[in-house]
Amino acid sequence: MIIRLCYGRRVQTSLKLVACALTALFYFGFLFRESMNAFEQNKDKAEAAAVAVGLIQPPGKGEIKIKRFLKESLANRTNKRIKNIPTSSSSVSYVSSSSTLNPVYEYSEEIHSATENDLRQRRQHLQQICEKYNLYSFYPPMPKEFFISPGHNLVWCNVFKAASSTWMYYFNILGGYDPKYLQKVETPPIELARQRFPRPYLQDLLDSLPSSLSFLFARDPFERIVSGYRNKLEGGKNSYYKWLANRIIKRFRKQPMSAVRPKGPTFNEFVQYLIEQHANQKVYNEHWAPIYNFCTPCSINFTIIGKVETFNRDSEYIIRQAGLESLLLGKLPKSALKRIGNLSKGAKTYNSLEKYFSEIKRSTLDQLIDIYKLDFELFDYNYTKYYDYVIPDEVETEIPLLSATLGPRNEQSSHH
Numbered sequence: 547m548i549i550r551l552c553y554g555r556r557v558q559t560s561l562k563l564v565a566c567a568l569t570a571l572f573y574f575g576f577l578f579r580e581s582m583n584a585f586e587q588n589k590d591k592a593e594a595a596a597v598a599v600g601l602i603q604p605p606g607k608g609e610i611k612i613k614r615f616l617k618e619s620l621a622n623r624t625n626k627r628i629k630n631i632p633t634s635s636s637s638v639s640y641v642s643s644s645s646t647l648n649p650v651y652e653y654s655e656e657i658h659s660a661t662e663n664d665l666r667q668r669r670q671h672l673q674q675i676c677e678k679y680n681l682y683s684f685y686p687p688m689p690k691e692f693f694i695s696p697g698h699n700l701v702w703c704n705v706f707k708a709a710s711s712t713w714m715y716y717f718n719i720l721g722g723y724d725p726k727y728l729q730k731v732e733t734p735p736i737e738l739a740r741q742r743f744p745r746p747y748l749q750d751l752l753d754s755l756p757s758s759l760s761f762l763f764a765r766d767p768f769e770r771i772v773s774g775y776r777n778k779l780e781g782g783k784n785s786y787y788k789w790l791a792n793r794i795i796k797r798f799r800k801q802p803m804s805a806v807r808p809k810g811p812t813f814n815e816f817v818q819y820l821i822e823q824h825a826n827q828k829v830y831n832e833h834w835a836p837i838y839n840f841c842t843p844c845s846i847n848f849t850i851i852g853k854v855e856t857f858n859r860d861s862e863y864i865i866r867q868a869g870l871e872s873l874l875l876g877k878l879p880k881s882a883l884k885r886i887g888n889l890s891k892g893a894k895t896y897n898s899l900e901k902y903f904s905e906i907k908r909s910t911l912d913q914l915i916d917i918y919k920l921d922f923e924l925f926d927y928n929y930t931k932y933y934d935y936v937i938p939d940e941v942e943t944e945i946p947l948l949s950a951t952l953g954p955r956n957e958q959s960s961h962h
């Protein structure tokens with residue numbers, strides 16, 4: 547038709563030529579767009595099928611969420627501006643979610659149902675412990691420690707020193723920051739995250755919980771405090787922690803150490819500090835605050851109790867349940883992936899647990915366990931092995947002991 551229109555007539559003015567060219571351009575443009583749409587739709591169908599295969603599960607909230615996610619993502623395809631996806635990486639994320647569904651680890655129906663089983667048991671166990679000690683509502687929720695993303699129906703309680711930097715990164719992605727920006731910016735990630743997810747009020751939290759997927763990550767309580775101690779006090783650079791380190795040394799060091807003077811307080815001095823703070827009912831710093839009074843899992847009915855030991859699996863489960871695959875799966879920078887790999891094996895902190903606990907004596911360990919016992923129980927960790935590391939009772943009398951000379955002096959609270 548176009549050919550006839552253009553060449554079949556005898557009158558061929560230059561004006562006509564231009565009109566013909568334009569018509570042809572429109573026609574082929576239209577054809578191209580149609581074929582692209584068909585292509586996109588096929589891709590969507592393929593993706594839907596793949597997701598369905600990977601995620602078939604007992605009917606419930608999850609399935610509805612996935613359906614909703616698929617519907618929304620179809621709707622969003624036609625909408626060029628996809629909210630919350632940085633434009634520079636939107637095409638990449640789309641390709642990765644449709645071509646490789648298992649970028650983090652082997653994902654299958656078996657793994658999926660094993661995970662659900664595991665997570666159900668963790669929840670049941672936690673509820674049994676809450677019941678056993680009648681802890682429901684005993685510790686009032688601390689809403690300001692939560693991150694709520696209403697747009698993604700996600701509620702996270704950030705347990706410091708339990709792989710928190712990864713989920714901080716994820717929340718910053720959800721908050722709309724470009725990954726490239728996140729990798730070069732100097733502002734601490736938590737400050738960036740708080741700009742997008744301000745500290746909520748109790749009512750915000752209570753309103754969000756019923757329609758959200760809520761989660762936290764737990765870790766062996768003593769791994770957490772060793773990690774917090776190493777990171778913040780043992781040669782810490784931050785001025786607040788330098789100040790705290792000096793205060794702990796002044797308070798708990800009996801005579802100046804002669805030979806090698808450690809930069810910060812010794813682990814034993816730190817533990818003495820924890821015990822005294824607890825005895826004086828001071829609020830702990832968030833890096834060593836027990837989870838039971840920080841995230842208050844007996845007052846907040848968390849959907850998912852993640853653990854550092856199964857961090858990758860649990861995180862991927864959460865991401866899939868929340869329908870955030872295209873935004874978050876495989877989106878960690880390489881440096882972060884390495885770190886998590888090490889953490890889930892417990893590498894650095896784990897290897898030094900024995901070394902640090904060999905500094906404290908058995909009766910000190912007893913006191914420390916008293917403080918963290920509930921976390922051990924709630925999240926099913928076992929403190930028995932720590933008794934193998936400490937200075938046994940029988941040599942107690944031969945060693946000058948710090949705690950024996952501890953006075954009841956009161957110290958200022960140091961919660962920051």
Ligand SMILES: *[C@@H]1O[C@H](CO)[C@@H](O)[C@H](O)[C@H]1NC(C)=O
Nearest residue numbers: 615616618619622628629697
């Ligand atoms: C689709 O777009 C809406 C609004 O722009 C957004 O709230 C929703 O999260 C998007 N869904 C997906 C799956 O990207």
Ligand SMILES: *[C@@H]1O[C@H](CO)[C@@H](O)[C@H](O)[C@H]1NC(C)=O
Nearest residue numbers: 673676682844846847848849
């Ligand atoms: C927590 O929520 C689940 C459903 O998500 C419910 O079955 C359970 O009874 C709730 N537990 C408490 C203590 O409210």
Ligand SMILES: *[C@@H]1O[C@H](CO)[C@@H](O)[C@H](O)[C@H]1NC(C)=O
Nearest residue numbers: 881884885886887888893894
């Ligand atoms: C993690 O472990 C690998 C090898 O085991 C090592 O090369 C890397 O430096 C470690 N990363 C960190 C952050 O410790």
Ligand SMILES: *[C@@H]1O[C@H](CO)[C@@H](O)[C@H](O)[C@H]1NC(C)=O
Nearest residue numbers: 922923926927928929930931
């Ligand atoms: C902890 O592990 C030891 C063996 O290592 C076991 O005897 C003990 O019963 C366990 N404790 C709990 C509370 O499970």
